[in-house]
Amino acid sequence: xxxxxxxxxxxxxxxxxxxxxxxxxxxxxxxxxxxxxxxxxxxxxxxxxxxxxxxxxxxxxxxxxxxxxxxxxxxxxxxxxxxxxxxxxxxxxxxxxxxxxxxxxxxxxxxxxxxxxxxxxxxxxxxxxxxxxxxxxxxxxxxxxxxxxxxxxxxxxxxxxxxxxxxxxxxxxxxxxxxxxxxxxxxxxxxxxxxxxxxxxxxxx
Amino acid sequence: xxxxxxxxxxxxxxxxxxxxxxxxxxxxxxxxxxxxxxxxxxxxxxxxxxxxxxxxxxxxxxxxxxxxxxxxxxxxxxxxxxxxxxxxxxxxxxxxxxxxxxxxxxxxxxxxxxxxxxxxxxxxxxxxxxxxxxxxxxxxxxxxxxxxxxxxxxxxxxxxxxxxxxxxxxxxxxxxxxxxxxxx
Numbered sequence: 001x002x003x004x005x006x007x008x009x010x011x012x013x014x015x016x017x018x019x020x021x022x023x024x025x026x027x028x029x030x031x032x033x034x035x036x037x038x039x040x041x042x043x044x045x046x047x048x049x050x051x052x053x054x055x056x057x058x059x060x061x062x063x064x065x066x067x068x069x070x071x072x073x074x075x076x077x078x079x080x081x082x083x084x085x086x087x088x089x090x091x092x093x094x095x096x097x098x099x100x101x102x103x104x105x106x107x108x109x110x111x112x113x114x115x116x117x118x119x120x121x122x123x124x125x126x127x128x129x130x131x132x133x134x135x136x137x138x139x140x141x142x143x144x145x146x147x148x149x150x151x152x153x154x155x156x157x158x159x160x161x162x163x164x165x166x167x168x169x170x171x172x173x174x175x176x177x178x179x180x181x182x183x184x185x186x187x188x189x190x191x192x193x194x195x196x197x198x199x200x201x202x203x204x205x
Numbered sequence: 206x207x208x209x210x211x212x213x214x215x216x217x218x219x220x221x222x223x224x225x226x227x228x229x230x231x232x233x234x235x236x237x238x239x240x241x242x243x244x245x246x247x248x249x250x251x252x253x254x255x256x257x258x259x260x261x262x263x264x265x266x267x268x269x270x271x272x273x274x275x276x277x278x279x280x281x282x283x284x285x286x287x288x289x290x291x292x293x294x295x296x297x298x299x300x301x302x303x304x305x306x307x308x309x310x311x312x313x314x315x316x317x318x319x320x321x322x323x324x325x326x327x328x329x330x331x332x333x334x335x336x337x338x339x340x341x342x343x344x345x346x347x348x349x350x351x352x353x354x355x356x357x358x359x360x361x362x363x364x365x366x367x368x369x370x371x372x373x374x375x376x377x378x379x380x381x382x383x384x385x386x387x388x389x
Contacts, residue, residue, distance in 0.1 A: 007324065
């Protein structure tokens with residue numbers, strides 16, 4: 001359908017919705033002085049639209065399992081234990097240059113009931129707002145080199161291998177802080193105006 | 206001009222609440238902020254306050270208990286982001302037991318050239334790409350609207366029912382009376 005003012009506009013979020021530790025999942029659920037279990041990582045990148053325009057001031061929310069692959073959720077009963085110091089929930093706004101970053105721990109892979117022996121690759125869920133509601137995106141970020149990516153039915157619901165590559169974060173040694181935290185780079189691109197072809201099947205897994 | 210390819214969408218999964226409605230996931234967040242989008246009426250705005258109930262049904266007419274629904278709508282003046290004491294954006298996850306999604310909002314005014322409507326955006330486990338649809342109101346002249354015209358004989362799937370407190374609407378993901386979804 002042709003986009004109208006309804007699809008071309010969207011909510012505007014200010015810094016008042018961001019608390020100081022929202023972009024630090026290592027500490028934002030931890031008892032003061034403690035931190036979450038797991039391998040420390042910094043995830044960062046740009047938010048752009050398909051014309052290459054950088055998008056400042058946009059809300060990005062993220063959620064994930066802990067280092068053992070367990071979600072802190074009333075409905076997750078996986079064997080791996082809850083980490084008392086990890087909630088798995090964060091948010092940030094892109095800066096004036098359309099860049100975002102947050103600190104977290106490497107999430108663990110976990111099994112899921114799909115009829116066989118299926119394990120999700122390690123991943124972080126992203127919810128992203130653009131300029132207009134037509135650009136609203138929910139997706140998942142994976143990690144370079146994860147052997148579960150190739151066999152995951154949810155990842156493979158994306159028919160185009162190149163499109164899958166766009167969801168895989170790369171180890172970024174240039175931004176890795178020595179003796180502290182490894183960096184992963186993940187750039188996000190939102191649909192431009194009047195995009196008409198979905199790259200994904202509407203329904204599936 | 207640079208042309209980049211979009212990041213593909215992936216399902217929100219069953220644990221969407223951790224990131225988007227953390228109070229519902231059971232996270233008593235120690236250090237972080239409040240859940241966003243739950244309160245649309247934040248002051249004493251002009252306009253008619255309504256309860257908008259949305260139920261998302263799957264192909265077997267069962268409520269989708271892990272659906273997360275966002276709405277985006279004009280204010281009573283037909284404009285966006287202009288009504289004091291009102292957020293044009295709302296977010297609610299389905300009640301785990303009943304599947305009901307309830308918004309307390311204002312009835313929107315007509316956006317230029319269109320009948321009053323609410324954009325509805327639905328994410329859930331089992332849906333790779335969030336679904337976009339609209340809600341129109343039974344007490345408005347919807348025949349003038351280009352989008353309901355586009356929906357043709359299925360336009361009835363976009364029109365809410367009146368209730369004592371406002372309106373209720375059923376979104377059907379599949380089946381004979383499947384709701385019209387839009388490729389925006």
